[in-house]
Amino acid sequence: MRRRCLLAFALFAVPVAAAHAQSSASTGGPDLRSPTQGDEVPYIQTPQAVVDKMLDLAEVGPDDFLIDLGSGDGRIVITAAQERGARGFGIDLDTGLVETSNAAARRAGVAERARFFARDLFDTDLREATVLTMYLLPAVNLQLRPRLLAQLKPGTRVVSHDWDMGEWRPDAKAVLEGLTKPVMPIQASTVYLWIVPAKVAGAWKVQLKGATQESMEIEFAQRFQEISGVARRERGRTLLQSAHLRGAEIRFAVIDETRRQSEPLHFFGRVFGDTMEGTTGAGRRWRAERKNS
Ligand SMILES: C[S@@+](CC[C@H](N)C(=O)[O-])C[C@H]1O[C@@H](n2cnc3c(N)ncnc32)[C@H](O)[C@@H]1O
Secondary structure (H helix, E strand, O other): OHHHHHHHHHHHHHHHHHHHHHHHHHHOOOOOOOOOOOOOOOOOOOOHHHHHHHHHHOOOOOOOEEEEEOOOOOHHHHHHHHHHOOEEEEEEOOHHHHHHHHHHHHHOOOOOOEEEEEOOHHHOOOOOOOEEEEOOOHHHHHHHHHHHHHHOOOOOEEEEEOOOOOOOOOOEEEEEOOOOOOOOOOOOEEEEEEEOOOOOOEEEEEEEOOOOOEEEEEEEEEEOOEEEEEEEEOOEEEEOEEEEEEOOEEEEEEOOOOOOOOOOEEEEEEEEOOEEEEEEOOOOEEEEEEOOO
8 A cells, every 4th residue: 555655656746847847947936736646645754854944934933833734753743842842733544653753752852742643634623723734745735725724714824845735826935955855756845835814805894093084995806815906985996006915914005096196095904804903004093894795
């Protein structure tokens, strides 16, 4: 079984490596998307240098709770606990690997903060995570994607070794060269980072506080972390400018098109479920509420 899985991983990796080379040449960056070829994920270790890069990219620290989906020998959770002071757990279908990982955590003196369970990743509650790590397969990442977006809190960092999330563009990416990787035909690793975006799609009523109370309606469109929108005010309708979402942090600008050469009104704020709050560039407080559709 293990031999068959490793073969599947390697067979998968060959066209991916070719696609990697081709797309790097044509677009200036790797695009590892490719047809699915089975979703049985074999046990292959992430090299320690890549583990460190994954934790660096996610800026893992003592306040973090890290979950590794398919945790193998436990190295990602144990490193996060030992070197970054984080807490967390790993889950794996292989009970032998789970025992090995719990024993390694005890030896490393972090058994209280790094725990391992025999569990299917699709049955795992992810809500506690502030960081989620994985080294799975592209098809599995795509299967997981809706659950990640539904269950993880805005701002949660998701890090994947080697495989991307299809149309969900990464917020950051790093490539490590010159590695010794078992099975894989390329001796390099790509690490992807996504920041789980807050859900802002739909209509919001925005109120500007201050001496003169003003209000407007904003209709946001959203695709993963990419947002755009239209603001409706008494004076008319205008497209939002520089709309940007990173986790729960949001910013956008509204131009008053009725006034020639007027400065855009910049909004900086944070999304809290069905409300947003923040300040404008001029220091005025604002608050938005989601309108019921
Ligand atoms: C490529 S290894 C990665 C191991 C470790 N995370 C690392 O990066 O070194 C993938 C692991 O996922 C586990 N796995 C595969 N399918 C799983 C599932 N449905 N639920 C939980 N673990 C799974 C495998 O047993 C294997 O240990």
